[in-house]
Amino acid sequence: MSAEQIIHVRSAIHTFLRDRLADKLSKLAEDDPKRIELEEQFQPGSWLQDAARRVKQIQAVTHSLKPIHPDARGTNLYVPPQQLPAHAEVGTHNLAASFASDVVGNAAALDVYKFLKIAINPEGQSLLDALVAGDAHAIAALSDDAEQAQQWRDALVGLVGTASANVASHQRAKQLYWMVGSDASANEDYHLLAPLYASSLAHAVYQDVQEVRFGEANKAARAAKREGKAHEGVFRDYPQLAVQKLGGTKPQNISQLNSERGGSNYLLGALPPTWRSRTREPWGLHSVIDHMLLQRDGVKPGIKAFLDFLLTDPPANAATRNRVDAHVASLIDELVLMAAELQRDWTQSYGTNWSADARCKLAPAEQLWLNPQRTESDADFNAQWQLMDWPAQIGHRFGNWLNAQLAGKLPVGEAEHRQWKKELLLDESDDGWAQALHDVRTELKAPHYIHSRKGKQA
Known part of the structure; x- marks a missing residue:
């Protein structure tokens, strides 16, 4: 020894x-x-x-x-x-x-x-x-x-x-008859269970939740998520938490670990999820760009980041142009994704001719954009779609929308409007506007050009 x-x-x-x-x-x-x-x-x-x-x-x-x-x-x-x-x-x-x-x-x-x-x-x-x-x-x-x-x-x-x-239970303890046999009328086919509180497990859960709520690493991830910034770490969250207080003003009377937690014991949300479609119905809307694009998760943070950059008065050089293009491209991505989701969801929910419903108040250009399936059965609608002047109108609407988001903070006008419109119509990324439009044109055997608002081909 x-x-x-x-x-x-x-x-x-x-x-x-x-x-x-x-x-x-x-x-x-x-x-x-x-x-x-x-x-x-x-x-x-x-x-x-x-x-x-x-x-x-x-x-x-x-x-x-x-x-x-x-x-x-x-x-x-x-x-x-x-x-x-x-x-x-x-x-x-x-x-x-x-x-x-x-x-x-x-x-x-x-x-x-x-x-x-x-x-x-x-x-x-x-x-x-x-x-x-x-x-x-x-x-x-x-x-x-x-x-x-x-x-x-x-x-x-x-x-x-x-x-x-x-081993003993108590009159104030909980007890549960648990069926272990097949005869519900036979006493011997039940076990009488006396549930206990899994104190060690509850403490481990408490420590993990505390780290998620107040730990420095998760605070940094939460801030990045809130501000729409990139972050290398993982953001964790426990939604719909409840706190059960045990012991009142004397948590030590329950147990030592309960005392260390100040009597707090976390209860995780146990209800099944309630699924709600993120897509609203199309009735009564005059423009999805004006009324729905800003509601998407990544759009408000993207606009804020874009404004923050522009407000620094960056120099007029290639690096600045690239940064501007990147910000606008991210907003266009959201527009293209939104359109794909609406085309899919509204067609599944309301049929291939949903835009023909009297309740649909969307601008004609947006109807043509979001309901291409209607061309298969509606000759007049197909003729309007085949003219291919509606993409330029969507570009015009997008330019107006983006100017409206920047107005009040920056002096924006016709020049910026033309730039945003051009960025949309010439977006040739793999999942961008031009590629999505090209795919639909090919499917519907439409001309592969875009009319400008003055009737010129683009």
Whole structure:
């Protein structure tokens, strides 16, 4: 047995006792007679003897009863994750070996638990883990008297014991009849379950949610998402969280971990998702560009980023032109995606001739743009579509829309309007406006040119 290792453990014990004594003495006057009494109580031998007695008032648990009902008196369980069967569902069995065990019982004895959790080596092993494992150095560090040290060890490790022979529920505990057979009228075909609170799992969930809500990494990701900026990290979120407060003003009466959380326990949203289509119906709209484009997730942040750049008064050079083109291209991408979604969704929901409905108030150019399927059965509509003057009108509308978004912050006019229109009509990216239009023209055997508003071909 290494004397150096024993000294190291004993030093950790003495440091703990010295710090707690100093904290208590700091609250007393220098001439207070209680100081002598406290100094005697915190002598290692005296304190350990008292701790071995008081440890019976608390119990280490992974699954506790008090959160089910604060007045329930019954069995708590200490079952490390590695001892639990592995299920497909998430549970305490998913926690690693470094899980946080909880403590229930007399809150006045929780200092004994804190004592047993002190780290006694560079690897961070706790005194409790070492004593449970029968570590000779940890046991010897308790007392020079080997018999006394063993007695204290046996008493202290009782913290994690479970009196399986005395398992009991309580009238205030929850109970659930769980059918295990096939005869609903037969008592023997049921198990009576007494649910416990998975305290260690709840603490792991709490820590993860706290990191998501307040951790620096996720705060940076959240800010990037809010501002529409690129970010290398991953943004995480727990929507529809609820907080259950246990213990009222005395969370320590529930358990040690509950006290560390200030009584807060997160409840994750468990309702099934309510799917709502992002696409509104087409009736009554005069323009999807004016009334729907700005509602898309990436558009407002994109416009803000574009404005922020332009307001820096960048120099008139190639780099600036490239930046401007990139900002406008991202808005055009949103326009093309929106059009594809509307063509698909409105056709599926209202048929191939939805724009012929009297309720449809869209401008003719937007009807031709968004409802090309109608050309197959409506000769007049097909003739208008084949003229190919409507793409230039869509470009004109897009230019007006973008100018309106920038107006008030920047002096924009006809020159900028022509530029935005040109950017749209000449967008030849793989998924851009020109390619999408080319695909539809080919499918409907339409001319591959665009009329300008003055009748010229483009």
